[in-house]
Amino acid sequence: MTEKRPETAPETSSAEDFTLRDATIRDAAALDVLWQAAGLTRPFNDSHQDIGFALAGPASTILVLEREDRLGASVMVGHDGHRGAVYYVSADPAFRHLGLGTRIMQAAEDWLSAQGVWKLNLMIRPDNEGVRAFYEMLGYEVEERIVMSRRLKD
Numbered sequence: 001m002t003e004k005r006p007e008t009a010p011e012t013s014s015a016e017d018f019t020l021r022d023a024t025i026r027d028a029a030a031l032d033v034l035w036q037a038a039g040l041t042r043p044f045n046d047s048h049q050d051i052g053f054a055l056a057g058p059a060s061t062i063l064v065l066e067r068e069d070r071l072g073a074s075v076m077v078g079h080d081g082h083r084g085a086v087y088y089v090s091a092d093p094a095f096r097h098l099g100l101g102t103r104i105m106q107a108a109e110d111w112l113s114a115q116g117v118w119k120l121n122l123m124i125r126p127d128n129e130g131v132r133a134f135y136e137m138l139g140y141e142v143e144e145r146i147v148m149s150r151r152l153k154d
């Protein structure tokens with residue numbers, strides 16, 4: 001279990017050196033470190049609340065790739081009874097371009113397929129347009145939609 005991130009990154013040259021598993025609530029601090037390093041946290045989102053909620057029910061989980069007690073990549077994956085979704089797709093900056101992002105996305109797709117889900121939607125923030133090339137490389141296409149939302153709680 002990864003309760004905090006070791007300071008030193010383990011030596012690695014391949015995504016295959018990492019072990020895939022479901023996160024638990026004890027990974028919350030390490031996930032927060034990873035997501036901050038990946039630039040995914042926002043003041044208006046409570047990542048600890050997000051982690052607890054994603055791990056609470058059968059329709060969602062958080063998958064991680066780990067090596068020597070250090071999280072290398074993560075994805076929050078779930079479905080709403082119709083479509084699958086991923087959030088917090090991230091690879092530790094110390095291990096970029098090794099295939100971790102590809103592997104964690106494959107794990108999310110496998111998880112959804114095992115749940116009977118046949119389509120995955122994901123959102124990219126406008127200030128992160130560059131990551132589009134990553135998803136396109138994985139076979140994702142841009143669909144013209146307007147995403148609307150409303151907070152149901154302050």
Ligand SMILES: CC(C)(COP(=O)(O)OP(=O)(O)OC[C@H]1O[C@@H](n2cnc3c(N)ncnc32)[C@H](O)[C@@H]1OP(=O)(O)O)[C@@H](O)C(=O)NCCC(=O)NCCS
Binds near residue numbers: 090131133137
């Ligand atoms: C996106 C991310 C998870 C990719 O992780 P990764 O482990 O480096 O991905 P891979 O090694 O599997 O990448 C394979 C290919 O995808 C493309 N790619 C990867 N990251 C990319 C990025 N940030 N922008 C554009 N293309 C990217 C490249 O073509 C790369 O091939 P290369 O290694 O030969 O250059 C990682 O860059 C990250 O954590 N980014 C910050 C968080 C983020 O933006 N998440 C997505 C939110 S919608």
